[in-house]
Amino acid sequence: MVDVYVDEKFVGGVDNAKEFVKAVKEERRKNKLPQSINVVYDPDFNEVIINTITGRARRPLIIVDNGVPRLAEEHIKKLQSREINWDWLVREGIIEYLDAAEEEDAYVALNDKYLTKEHTHLEISPVTILGLITSLVPYANFGQSSRLNRGSKTQKQSLGLYASNFLLRIDTDVSLLHYPQKPIVKSFMHDVLNYEKHPSGHNITIAVMSCDGYNMEDAIILNKGSVERGLARSSYYRPYVVEELRYQGGLVDEIGVPDKDVKGYKSEDDYKFLEDDGIVYPEAKLKENDVVIGKTSPPRFLGELEEFSIAANMRRESSLTVKQGEHGTVDFIAVTENEEGNKLIQVRLRDLRIPEIGDKFASRHGQKGVIGRIVPQADMPFTASGITPDLIFSPHSLPSRMTISHLIEIIGGKVGSLAGRHIDGSTFSAESEADLRKTLLEMGFRENGTERMYNGITGEEFSANIFVGNMYYMKLKHMVANKLHARASGRIQLLTRQPIEGRSKGGGLRLGEMEKDCFVAHGASLLLKERFDSDKTVVYVCEGCGMLAVYDTMKGKAYCTKCGANIEVSPVELSYAFKLLLDELKAIGIYPKMQLKSKY
Amino acid sequence: MAVDDDLLKQYKGRIPEPLLKTFREYADEVGLSKANQKKAIEKIEGRYLNSKIHPGEAIGIVTAESFGEPGTQMTLRTFHFAGVAEANVTLGLPRLIEIFDARKDISTPIMEIYLKKQPKDEKELEKLIALIKEIKFSEVLAEITINIAKMIIEVKLNRKRMKDLEIRDDPLLKALRTTLKTVDILDKDDLLIMKPKVKELTLPGLYAIKERIKEVHVKGIEGIKQVLPVKRNEELILISSGTNLKKVIEIEEVDASKTTSNDIFEIAKVLGIEAARNGIVREVSKVLHDQGLEIDDRHIMFVSDLMTTTGTVKGVTRSGITGEKESVLARASFETPIVHLINASMVGEIDKLNSVVENVLxxxxxxxGTGLPGLVTKMKGEKEDEQ
Incomplete structure (x- = not known):
């Protein structure tokens, strides 16, 4: 007797589990049982599990009987003439969906070539081993699998046309690529996904060579001419949102140009972009800390004190300003109302982003890198026919990563752009490399894609043949303009007196524990002290009780609160964090006594 | 030309002996002239002094970094050897942590047993393995049942297995009787009847005894679960899972000078602390070598020395050498700060602020480095005071 569970509930037992499972499957295939159930016999636990619940990941497979797939030639013909459809195939028991549990019981052939009598299912197409995005990688079967993962991951980060109604949308942190192009080398998935309606890259000319060391460690060199012609330009959008909040007691925020008597009034200059309604005018060029939306709020603490205070009715300035380190042009303004009925102002800032050193680019093969240098077109290496590449890619990025697909795409792109046609790079069914080479040869180029090239500065011929071609390159959303950060002095934390953290707040860059170890290892004792001086303080220590004393600036004299004024008190320089530690020790009942000794 | 003995005598104590010895050999071989000998040895001394560690060099941090950086590249996986040739061994980072923490119970205790003479044939080898491999009572019994009515345990022996393992009745009974002193054992034909001598016997108590009976050591060496013959450099050695160094090296056929265990504590117990120190060096180098990492031996030696310098093996943990730091602040900044601070405050410990961590704090x-040297000078005022 084998226990049977339906959706993890015990329902009874069967004598012959295997026969039972087979029968259930047959009934399902005959469409007598719902298609959404899956059944499996688990020999380890000796139980039959039937699942009907939602949320199982299932995938369709062609059923195979004795090595013959149920999907026959006639079905395909009928499918092509639209006599039958997918649902029909499922209904007729030709295709069925398996979940993870039932898959354990199945033996799936990837291709009809490999079908044997033992197989129970056939994959609809071998490309189903790849996901939607991964299928966009051309010549994927020529690449290393982990690079495919990375390739699809970088494609998700690429800039393009993210939504066709972008003009009306207010999204946080989005970019729009100018003049995106559809790829020359594409796969079937590009057609399936209508990729040409929302492409996300450019077809560019690429040379695989090192160049003055500016493209080592995955860096890339860009042609300044190409950049000036508009390569990889994008617009960066960021919304600034202000809500007119309502507070207790009928007080409200007020959007408008603040009056001069408002607490915290900036200066007239800061409000110069605001119109009478307190909102910036469209196409205003804003710099950091400029006011986007003027707003005043009621005083923070409302209480009995109000009656006595003269400044009681002082409103607070609470305008929204452009974030630190950012700038942009006012692109779009929406004045609406939110769910609570409060006035809502949304201002969208646009910023033109021209490729600069540090911006990240990637091909579709997991080969990503940042710009190391932008070279004037006159200094770029050129081919015998006078072509200068848009991008120079380092050959050192290739051997260890084994992204052969990257190289084939270059040849494919070259053939495609010379012949004026698209190249099919679909996984397992792509136009073969041999054909590409042949076409290239027929068009009067070297079949391996290399060309003689000349140094752009000296005009000397390079002794090596350089691999030049065309490929699809994407600009990724990581741009230096959003990441660049440095600071000398600035805001500090209240508790520890150490610099605050984070770029948006203008925080410091932490010299962490391991970096400290490095200073120690070099014996750079005093340099280390200086680096950690950010929270140094001078405290007065009572030499009697060894605790902190008080310095009276009025009298210019220090005294100890415990031992009185007639005791020696010395100034000591130490980190504020240590002073804090001493305070915390006192708080848990430990008496930290300092014994002072002259250092010299 | 002979080597100038006066010259060598002059440099004795200034350069280490082995270096002098090598110099003598080479000088002899090449036939250096006296003048050149002097020049050469001066150069050697220069090199030697140059390679010595300078005062104020942060050797501790450098060692820690030398382990830390390659450690980040170490994979966490343990190797799985296919087949029976070698058992699964903990390697990589987990093993390294195990060694440095000086764990008492290591995850895969292993011994490499070298033999004095290579066994002639398989039979001899099997005999030797049978001598080493531990056999527990549970392996030779066919059935073990609790008779609740009589409150006894009945054991049926597996005669065939016993014959295979060459275990006779008498030694078996003797082993059982010596280990289980509180149990009466009756040999009744094919059945062994065991009756505990405890006054008030409960069923759980009986059950516990049954489990103990199964664990009784019958033959071989305790703790050695498995023994596998392995060819290493044309030499047949035995690799055992489970260690018992003391008993194994007592076996006559075993070459005690080469046989090792990977259990540092056992090495310390059986062979002494110097052997344990070398054991740490060997085990750590093995792990690093397997991962294809290159760390200077001196770093490994340094850590090993620190771990064994007190005479017992101590780990780099808060209960080991790190917990023995002089400074309260240094200890508190490592692990369990409050425990250290409170304990220190109770005895009124003084932190002299002599070391690195406290001063960073x-x-x-x-x-x-540059913070080490002080200035020795006489102040103007002091001079006057002296007068």
């Missing part, structure tokens, strides 16, 4: 120059 209070933002003072660390006593290393």
């Amino acid at each position: 209070i933002n003072q120059p660390i006593p290393l």
Whole structure:
């Protein structure tokens, strides 16, 4: 007797589990049982599990009987003439969906070539081993699998046309690529996904060579001419949102140009972009800390004190300003109302982003890198026919990563752009490399894609043949303009007196524990002290009780609160964090006594 | 030309002996002239002094970094050897942590047993393995049942297995009787009847005894679960899972000078602390070598020395050498700060602020490198005082 569970509930037992499972499957295939159930016999636990619940990941497979797939030639013909459809195939028991549990019981052939009598299912197409995005990688079967993962991951980060109604949308942190192009080398998935309606890259000319060391460690060199012609330009959008909040007691925020008597009034200059309604005018060029939306709020603490205070009715300035380190042009303004009925102002800032050193680019093969240098077109290496590449890619990025697909795409792109046609790079069914080479040869180029090239500065011929071609390159959303950060002095934390953290707040860059170890290892004792001086303080220590004393600036004299004024008190320089530690020790009942000794 | 003995005598104590010895050999071989000998040995001394560690060099941090950086590249996986040739061994980072923490129970105790003479044939080898491999009582019994009515345990022996393992009745009974002193054992034909001598016997008590009976050591060496013959450099050695160094090296056929265990504590117990120190060096180098990492031996030796310098093996943990730091602040900044601070406050410990961590904490120059040397000078005032 084998226990049977339906959706993890015990329902009874069967004598012959295997026969039972087979029968259930047959009934399902005959469409007598719902298609959404899956059944499996688990020999380890000796139980039959039937699942009907939602949320199982299932995938369709062609059923195979004795090595013959149920999907026959006639079905395909009928499918092509639209006599039958997918649902029909499922209904007729030709295709069925398996979940993870039932898959354990199945033996799936990837291709009809490999079908044997033992197989129970056939994959609809071998490309189903790849996901939607991964299928966009051309010549994927020529690449290393982990690079495919990375390739699809970088494609998700690429800039393009993210939504066709972008003009009306207010999204946080989005970019729009100018003049995106559809790829020359594409796969079937590009057609399936209508990729040409929302492409996300450019077809560019690429040379695989090192160049003055500016493209080592995955860096890339860009042609300044190409950049000036508009390569990889994008617009960066960021919304600034202000809500007119309502507070207790009928007080409200007020959007408008603040009056001069408002607490915290900036200066007239800061409000110069605001119109009478307190909102910036469209196409205003804003710099950091400029006011986007003027707003005043009621005083923070409302209480009995109000009656006595003269400044009681002082409103607070609470305008929204452009974030630190950012700038942009006012692109779009929406004045609406939110769910609570409060006035809502949304201002969208646009910023033109021209490729600069540090911006990240990637091909579709997991080969990503940042710009190391932008070279004037006159200094770029050129081919015998006078072509200068848009991008120079380092050959050192290739051997260890084994992204052969990257190289084939270059040849494919070259053939495609010379012949004026698209190249099919679909996984397992792509136009073969041999054909590409042949076409290239027929068009009067070297079949391996290399060309003689000349140094752009000296005009000397390079002794090596350089691999030049065309490929699809994407600009990724990581741009230096959003990441660049440095600071000398600035805001500090209240508790520890150490610099605050984070770029948006203008925080410091932490010299962490391991970096400290490095200073120690070099014996750079005093340099280390200086680096950690950010929270140094001078405290007065009572030499009697060894605790902190008080310095009276009025009298210019220090005294100890415990031992009185007639005791020696010395100034000591130490980190504020240590002073804090001493305070915390006192708080848990430990008496930290300092014994002072002259250092010299 | 002979080597100038006067010259060598002059440099004795200034250069290490082995270096002098090598110099003598080479000088002999090449036939250096006296003048050149002097020049050469001066150069050797220069090189030697140059390679010595300078005062104020942060060797501790450098060692830690030398382990830390390659450690980040180490994979966490343990190797799985296919087949029976070698058992699964903990390697990589987990093993390294195990060694440095000086764990008492290591995850895969292993011994490499070298033999004095290579066994002639398989039979001899099997005999030797049978001598080493531990056999527990549970392996030779066919059935073990609790008779609840009589409150006894009945054991049926597996005669065939016993014959295979060459275990006779008498030694078996003797082993059982010596280990289980509180149990009466009756040999009744094919059945062994065991009756505990405890006054008030409960069923759980009986059950516990049954489990103990199964664990009784019958033959071989205790703790050795498996023994596998392995060819290493044309030499047949035995690799055992489970260690018992003391008993194994007592076996006559075993070459005690080469046989090792990977259990540092056992090495320390059986062979002494110096052997344990070398054991740490060997085990750590093995792990690093397997991962294809290159760390200077001196770093490994340094850590090993620190771990064994007290005479017992101590780990780099808060209960080991790190917990023995002089400074309260240094200990507190490692692990369990409150415990250290409270314990220190109860005995009124004084932190002299002599080391690195404390000085980083209070933002003072660390006593290393450029922060180490002090200035010795006489102040003007002092001079007058003296007069």
